[in-house]
Amino acid sequence: MRARRLSLVVAAASALLFTAACGGGGTTSEETSAAPGAEETAGEAGADLTPLTVGVIPIVDTAAIWLGVDEGIFEKYGLDVTLDVAQGGAAIAPAVVSGDYQFGFSNVVSLLIASSKGLPLQIVAPGNFSTGDTSADIGAVVAKPDSGIASPADLAGKTVAVNTLNNIGDVTVKEVVEKAGGDPESIQFVEMGFPEMPAAVAGGQVDAAWILEPFLTITKDQGAEVVTYNFAEVDPDMMIASYFTTQQYAQAEPEIVEAFTAAMSESLDFAADNPDAARAILSTYTEIDPAVQEKMVMPRFSSELSRDSLELLAGLSLKYGLVDQEVDLTALLP
Incomplete structure (x- = not known):
């Protein structure tokens, strides 16, 4: 186990947790290089390991890659991985394009929007998925019990907080409202950080909020009720986020991309097979209250890329005006 090395980034990651989300900007760097010697093929004492920097967000969605580094999985594939903590996905994509990062993490709607604007990105591995459970997922729309909002249809004409406008939150909320x-x-979306949402809902600054774990559990503990688990309602197999690189890097370094994809896939499968370890790793890079961490819902991890989910989100992005034309998924997918 390499939890001691991961602890080097706890301070930076913890400070950023409460501003981190699907969008945002700004980057800080701390090294979380995997320890040498996972297998002989990786070289003695770290020799022959290829150094890589991966841009990540210190949220529950990235637990699999932190776990993979901790378990030495990336070393097994000859990679010396540094996890660089960014405030949000909006800061990661430009850093990957500029070459500061070789790989990055972002929700898939952000990648669809970036690809539609001409950024030459390529998805190499899934990040995380909805649980598919319409009674317990990692994200939901919540409101006060006395708000008069009992179903998604009731959100029409209301103010709803989202962490980033015109992204995966409001596009999936719009879809569940239309389905209902x-x-x-008619929904008025208000941009707000997840940490501010519990108080905003309780104090009536907004009628409802779309919120992710661990803040979903915190908000529910404060008396808010779930209106809809929008991810699971829209698509029970929704691929929420992915790891990506640039098309140029994939063409120039196919063996490194193949090794990273294989290591990421094994890390995702390990997280899926060891849910207690995936939950426990959060303590090394976040400051989630232990009681909240114990009972909050974790995302589903899987190594299987879902083109169907990507197509659905691409269609919704076009339907609700996030992109101007159909996104070329053949360019975005490996």
Whole structure:
């Protein structure tokens, strides 16, 4: 186990947890290089390991890669991985394109939007998925019990907080509202950080909030009720986020990309097979309250890329005006 090395980034990651989300900007760097010697093929004392920097966000969604580094999985494939903590996915994509990072993590709607604007990105591995459970997922829309909002249709005409406008939160909320017979275009979305949402809902600054774990559990503990688990309602197999590189890097370094994809896939499978370890690794890079960490819902981890999910989100992004034309998924997928 390499938890001691991971602890080198706890301070930076913890400070950023409460501003980190699917969007955002700014980057800070701390090294979390994997320890040498996982297998003889990786070289003695770290020799022959290829150094890589991966841009990540210190949230529950990235638990698999932190676990993979901790378990020495990347070393097994000849990679010396540094996890560089960014405040959000919006800061990661430009850093990957510029070459500061070789790989990055972002929600897939952000990648679809970036690809539609001409950024030459390529998905190499899944990040995390919805649990598919419409009664317990990692994200939900919540409101006060006395708000009069009992179903997604009731969100029409209301103010709903999201962490980033025109992204995976509001596009999936709009879809569940339309499916329920409400007018999605009448919703007034308000951009707000996840940490501020519990108080905003309780104090009536917004009618409802779309919120992710661990803040979902915190908000529910404060008395808010779930209106809809929008990810699971839209697509029970929704691929929420992915790891990506640039098309140029994939063409120039196919063996490194193949090794990273294989290591990431094994890390995702390990996280799926060892849910207690995936939950426990959060303590090394976040400051989630132990009681909240114990009972909050974790995302589903899987090594299987879902083109169907990507196509659905691409269609919703076009439907609700996040992109101007159909996204070329053949360019975005390996």
